[in-house]
Structure formats: structure tokens, C-alpha cells
Amino acid sequence: MTSEKQRLGVNIDHVATVRNARGGDYPDPLRAALLAVEAGADGITAHLREDRRHIRDADIAALRRRLSVPLNFEMAATDEMVGIALDTRPHAACLVPEKREERTTEGGLDIIGGRDHLTPRIRALSEAGIRVSLFVEPEPAVMEAARALGAPVVELHTGSYCEAALEDDAARTAQELARIRRAAEHGAVLGLEIHAGHGLTVGSVGPVAALPQIRELNIGHALIADAIFKGLALAVRDMRAAMDRARSA
Numbered sequence: 414m415t416s417e418k419q420r421l422g423v424n425i426d427h428v429a430t431v432r433n434a435r436g437g438d439y440p441d442p443l444r445a446a447l448l449a450v451e452a453g454a455d456g457i458t459a460h461l462r463e464d465r466r467h468i469r470d471a472d473i474a475a476l477r478r479r480l481s482v483p484l485n486f487e488m489a490a491t492d493e494m495v496g497i498a499l500d501t502r503p504h505a506a507c508l509v510p511e512k513r514e515e516r517t518t519e520g521g522l523d524i525i526g527g528r529d530h531l532t533p534r535i536r537a538l539s540e541a542g543i544r545v546s547l548f549v550e551p552e553p554a555v556m557e558a559a560r561a562l563g564a565p566v567v568e569l570h571t572g573s574y575c576e577a578a579l580e581d582d583a584a585r586t587a588q589e590l591a592r593i594r595r596a597a598e599h600g601a602v603l604g605l606e607i608h609a610g611h612g613l614t615v616g617s618v619g620p621v622a623a624l625p626q627i628r629e630l631n632i633g634h635a636l637i638a639d640a641i642f643k644g645l646a647l648a649v650r651d652m653r654a655a656m657d658r659a660r661s662a
């Protein structure tokens with residue numbers, strides 16, 4: 414039994430994706446965020462991409478003004494985004510890789526090759542009191558690199574695990590889960606706070622939620638997809654219940 418409550422960060426990017434498909438201001442990501450909080454979200458995550466394909470600058474400002482829970486600002490490690498974070502002062506900033514052509518964040522941040530670029534940006538955010546997390550591949554060497562960079566938090570990329578689970582490939586799912594477990598254990602020993610996310614669904618969340626080192630999961634696409642059929646509040650409650658069940662098993 415894992416006693417500590419695991420936080421659920423609800424990513425509302427895809428409410429903005431639907432809004433932007435028709436222009437205008439409906440559906441409103443802020444309204445979705447407030448509803449998700451009412452339904453049990455412990456935090457809200459939003460990714461302001463360089464091309465503003467979903468979340469817009471005004472969404473971040475509104476979330477920052479109105480949320481009663483922590484805002485996790487997902488961002489590329491660019492000067493523009495660091496500037497916006499320093500102006501907005503979210504609770505946390507999660508640094509992610511970002512290429513214009515990719516549909517979503519497809520791999521972890523290269524924090525080994527990108528060390529010189531990342532160091533001053535992590536420092537600037539940290540000095541402003543923003544908790545920096547690095548979205549990375551679940552590998553022990555990467556945990557060491559995150560520690561060396563001085564970031565307090567890593568978010569382990571669960572995409573490969575989720576892909577294997579979706580394909581019903583039991584052997585690869587087990588392998589990918591073991592990779593996440595090893596990285597979580599190693600990172601925690603190094604003193605990092607461990608988060609995880611990307612691609613998680615009600616069906617695949619359990620084994621990841623059960624890992625005791627993982628303090629927070631950030632989940633978006635599956636929640637917004639489920640919300641089409643059962644509403645956002647129930648989608649959030651069902652995800653929360655799946656996490657709690659896994660942790661108390």
C-alpha cells in the first residue's frame with residue numbers, strides 16, 4: 414500500500430484545440446480547468462506552444478489569475494517562454510522539447526546534450542521561485558543529469574509504455590514499465606521529486622500510479638477524449654479513482 418496521495422494534474426490543452434478549430438472563445442479552457450478542480454484535480458497543466466496551436470497567452474494569464482490550485486506551465490526552454498514564465502509566475506514550469514512539426518511532445522528533453530542551453534534558464538526560473546521540472550526519458554543516466562542541472566523535479570515520459578499498452582504488447586509494456594520504475598527509484602534516491610505523464614488513459618494509468626515514488630501524474634488527451642462521452646467531471650473522477658485504487662492495492 415502506497416499511503417501518500419498522488420496528485421493529478423489535468424492538462425487542458427485540448428479544450429483549447431477544440432476552441433481553436435472554429436476560432437472564437439468556446440469551449441473555454443479556464444472553465445474546463447475550474448470544473449476539473451471541482452472534480453478532484455490537484456493542479457492544472459497547460460502548454461503554451463511557440464506556435465500557439467492550442468493554449469494562448471491570454472489563457473495562461475486567466476488561469477494564473479483564477480486558479481486556486483497550482484498551475485504547471487509547460488514550455489519550451491526558449492527566451493520567449495522564460496520571459497512569459499517570469500512575468501506570469503506559475504507555481505511550476507515543466508520544460509519540454511518542442512518542434513513545430515510534431516503533433517505533441519514526442520520524446521523527452523535532451524538534458525545531456527542541452528545542458529549549456531538549459532542551465533541558465535533553469536536558474537532564472539528557480540530564482541524567481543518557480544519550481545522547475547524536466548520532461549525526460551525514464552533512464553537512470555538522465556536522472557543523474559537532471560540532478561546535476563539542479564532541477565528539483567523530473568517528469569518521466571510515459572509515451573512508450575502507453576504505446577505498448579495500447580498495442581496490447583504485454584512483453585513490451587512490462588519492459589517499459591520496468592524502465593519507468595528503475596528511473597523513478599533512481600531519481601528518488603538522488604532526491605528528485607518524480608512526476609510522470611504522456612499518453613496515460615484510465616486503462617493504462619494503474620501500474621504507473623502504483624509506483625510509490627511517483628508523486629504526480631499529468632494527464633490531458635485521454636481525459637478530454639473521455640469527456641466527450643461522459644463529461645469532464647466524471648472523466649476526472651474516474652481517473653482519480655483509478656489512481657487511488659492502484660495506490661491502495
Ligand code: PXP
Binds near residue numbers: 426517610611612
Ligand atoms: N506531460 C507533459 C510534459 C506533456 O508534454 C504532455 C502532453 O502535453 C502531458 C504530460 C500530457 O499528455 P497527454 O495529453 O497524452 O495525457
